[in-house]
Amino acid sequence: MKKYINIIVLLLTLTGYGQSAIEMKTPENANEKFAQFIAKKKFVAENYYNGVANEKMRSIFTEKINKVASDFQSVATSGNPTDKKYQEKIKIGLSRFADVYMKLDTEDRERVCSYFEELMDIVGLNSSNGQLNTFMYGFDPMEKAKEKN
Numbered sequence: 001m002k003k004y005i006n007i008i009v010l011l012l013t014l015t016g017y018g019q020s021a022i023e024m025k026t027p028e029n030a031n032e033k034f035a036q037f038i039a040k041k042k043f044v045a046e047n048y049y050n051g052v053a054n055e056k057m058r059s060i061f062t063e064k065i066n067k068v069a070s071d072f073q074s075v076a077t078s079g080n081p082t083d084k085k086y087q088e089k090i091k092i093g094l095s096r097f098a099d100v101y102m103k104l105d106t107e108d109r110e111r112v113c114s115y116f117e118e119l120m121d122i123v124g125l126n127s128s129n130g131q132l133n134t135f136m137y138g139f140d141p142m143e144k145a146k147e148k149n
Contacts, residue, residue, distance in 0.1 A: 065116075093116065
């Protein structure tokens with residue numbers, strides 16, 4: 001029995017190390033980029049994207065994504081930004097779209113994800129750890145690929 005307890009403790013310890021936060025360095029021009037991001041019109045027609053026609057919904061979507069930008073900015077200026085803190089802000093930000101998810105068509109969901117990617121680029125965050133894929137497709141295709149192997 002003691003052997004099993006030791007194995008469980010070891011596994012829990014290793015899991016804890018695998019989830020440790022990685023400290024990140026905020027780029028010097030991040031505040032300027034956040035301000036530019038918040039100021040720009042969002043969910044409008046550009047390139048192959050038709051935009052959100054309903055002005056009320058466009059305003060709601062814009063407010064939600066701008067809150068994510070503010071959340072990211074608060075982490076960036078906190079003095080101790082970590083990938084884990086940004087991941088949590090992604091989770092919170094995506095959850096803000098839960099009440100309007102059914103009003104987002106595929107192109108709008110793609111646009112939401114692209115805005116998240118812009119914010120991730122501002123701070124140098126390389127991955128959403130599958131959160132954007134789950135938002136977009138309802139599952140993370142990378143996890144499905146791992147399961148097949």
